[in-house]
Amino acid sequence: MTDGVAERSRPRDRILETAQDMFHKHGIKGVGVDAITEAAGTNKMTLYRHFESKDDLVIECLRATAAKASRIWDEFEARHPGDKLAQLHAWVQKASELLSVDSRGCDMANAAVELTEADHPARRVIKELKEAQREKLVALCRDAGIGQAELLADTLSLLLEGARVSMQSVGAEGPSAQFVRMAESLIASFRAR
Amino acid sequence: MTDGVAERSRPRDRILETAQDMFHKHGIKGVGVDAITEAAGTNKMTLYRHFESKDDLVIECLRATAAKASRIWDEFEARHPGDKLAQLHAWVQKASELLSVDSRGCDMANAAVELTEADHPARRVIKELKEAQREKLVALCRDAGIGQAELLADTLSLLLEGARVSMQSVGAEGPSAQFVRMAESLIASFRAR
DNA sequence: CTAGGGTGTTACCGGTCTGTAACTTTTAGA
């Protein structure tokens, strides 16, 4: 029973990719290391040779997810070089695609919900990564010539965060279905000020 | 080691109240039935005489939480009888209080994040309760004389949902700090249309 | 006073979890 993920790469990469996928689908506490290694076509000992602990694996998964997200921002720049406003619209578009394709929301937000201990090692990583994303969106809004860039960026952030969690409780036909309309009219109204 | 919750009520009530509190603070998968019954000053057998299973207890907790939230809506009506617009502002005010007092977000949304199995018995309850809350907010917006009541209600919903989950990943100084400003200017702009 | 329901106590079941030890097999590089 070979698994679909990463047919023949190195065990560490397979584990990381499989863990990302399974944590995303079933939650962190909803999947054990045995299940991960089996799905990755390897075994528990190999996992613990590459990662100090399950928490360490979780952190590496979050970093990998953030790195993927970061690559999407590079796409925006590549597709609309210099045109920051077009990149902002691309961000909205990409966000809506995310909402229509996947219903399990943001891995970092979900992890923050699951890992309730205040001193959990993953929490500071989550905060760092989320703050970095915020900075990016603020910069994009500012460079797009919007006056209250921070406020627009934060509003868009909350809308998307809300949409991604709302999907998980009421589904895609709920409030999140209006995300694009909300975001675009927000941008328009901020530009008009 | 007596617990602070509900000194001497009936065991079922103590369990329900304690479970609500502990599920809220530590998550559903983060607390076991033994810990709940011990904190409630009773034992596991008594819990299972009143609740079919842990899942059943979770569902009852969610219903109880929703009932508490429902009582807040009665307060709005009592404090601003007939004045739906004032009640809408009161909703914003109450939401911001929630954000400043508690950093663990919405129990239903958190449960939806934690309970990933598509057929988990709690999921349909979560959906029902969330949809009922949505209906209430839509009705409030409509009765307050706002044209696109559904869109405003959904936007406010997503903003609050986003703020409550954002607090859990980046804290109260993040985007959620601007919630009131966002909500109020949204209401203003919808009223101006 | 007595009967019975609600409650408390203890022990247990089978399962799952993270993490490790000891050993064998495979793989890749010089």
Place this chain on the structure above:
DNA sequence: TCTAAAAGTTACAGACCGGTAACACCCTAG
């Protein structure tokens, strides 16, 4: 080809989990 590192295998420890059985207790309604 030889060697050394990486990976696989098996077994296990120790803890926790949800849930149940059997039995003792207490408190109140009749």
